[in-house]
Amino acid sequence: SQQGEEDPQALSIQEGENATMNCSYKTSINNLQWYRQNSGRGLVHLILIRSNEREKHSGRLRVTLDTSKKSSSLLITASRAADTASYFCATGLGSSNTGKLIFGQGTTLQVKP
Amino acid sequence: GAVVSQHPSWVICKSGTSVKIECRSLDFQATTMFWYRQFPKQSLMLMATSNEGSKATYEQGVEKDKFLINHASLTLSTLTVTSAHPEDSSFYICSAQWGAISNQPQHFGDGTRLSIL
Numbered sequence: 544s545q546q547g548e549e550d551p552q553a554l555s556i557q558e559g560e561n562a563t564m565n566c567s568y569k570t571s572i573n574n575l576q577w578y579r580q581n582s583g584r585g586l587v588h589l590i591l592i593r594s595n596e597r598e599k600h601s602g603r604l605r606v607t608l609d610t611s612k613k614s615s616s617l618l619i620t621a622s623r624a625a626d627t628a629s630y631f632c633a634t635g636l637g638s639s640n641t642g643k644l645i646f647g648q649g650t651t652l653q654v655k656p
Numbered sequence: 657g658a659v660v661s662q663h664p665s666w667v668i669c670k671s672g673t674s675v676k677i678e679c680r681s682l683d684f685q686a687t688t689m690f691w692y693r694q695f696p697k698q699s700l701m702l703m704a705t706s707n708e709g710s711k712a713t714y715e716q717g718v719e720k721d722k723f724l725i726n727h728a729s730l731t732l733s734t735l736t737v738t739s740a741h742p743e744d745s746s747f748y749i750c751s752a753q754w755g756a757i758s759n760q761p762q763h764f765g766d767g768t769r770l771s772i773l
Contacts, residue, residue, distance in 0.1 A: 573759055574759050576761060578764075583747075583767070583769070584766050584767065585660075585662070585749050585751075585764035585765050585766040585767050586700070586749070586751070586762075586764040587764070588761035588762065588763065588764075591759070591761055593759065631699060631700070635759060642688045642690075642705070642753050642760070642762075643690070643702065643705055644690075644702075644762060645702075646699045646700045646702075647699060648698070648699045649698075649699050651697075
């Protein structure tokens with residue numbers, strides 16, 4: 544079953560603008576991960592934030608995690624046309640040691656040149 | 657970075673055919689591999705978790721006799737869709753992970769698009 548809900552479902556912005564995607568989840572987690580999927584391809588891991596972390600940066604990506612609200616956000620700054628893709632959050636469950644991730648529904652981002 | 661190769665990338669076959677999909681981790685030992693199914697414009701649905709040398713753990717609602725998973729080595733897992741029918745048409749994606757806990761990223765193959773006529 545899907546645990547994560549992401550919003551917006553779709554986002555269209557101009558190149559150079561920032562894009563913010565949000566993810567909410569329901570159960571306790573030990574980490575939250577963000578992945579990117581180009582159309583018809585596999586997923587690429589972007590960033591992992593542990594449950595005891597509040598913010599993490601990687602290049603133009605900034606991820607926040609609020610475990611009290613069970614939510615996370617992914618910010619892409621100075622977006623480029625090449626950032627056009629679907630973005631998924633995925634949670635590693637706190638009570639699980641199987642390595643299993645539960646994926647959200649995803650946000651489809653279109654960056655117009 | 658870690659590389660996972662999935663083969664074939666595209667399969668078109670007749671109803672009743674069995675189809676085997678391979679997932680290989682090329683530069684690391686994958687203790688755990690995962691198989692997902694994805695319908696158009698939807699998220700990934702986990703089908704099963706595969707650990708090297710042991711039986712796969714299937715998610716609720718996934719038929720283990722329909723979707724046979726073999727994880728014979730630390731670098732190879734296979735998914736066989738037996739007696740495939742049109743409703744099995746989908747995008748199948750594998751991922752591989754070092755270790756069996758979820759605080760490691762998963763490394764994904766590029767997926768296999770399966771079309772059953």
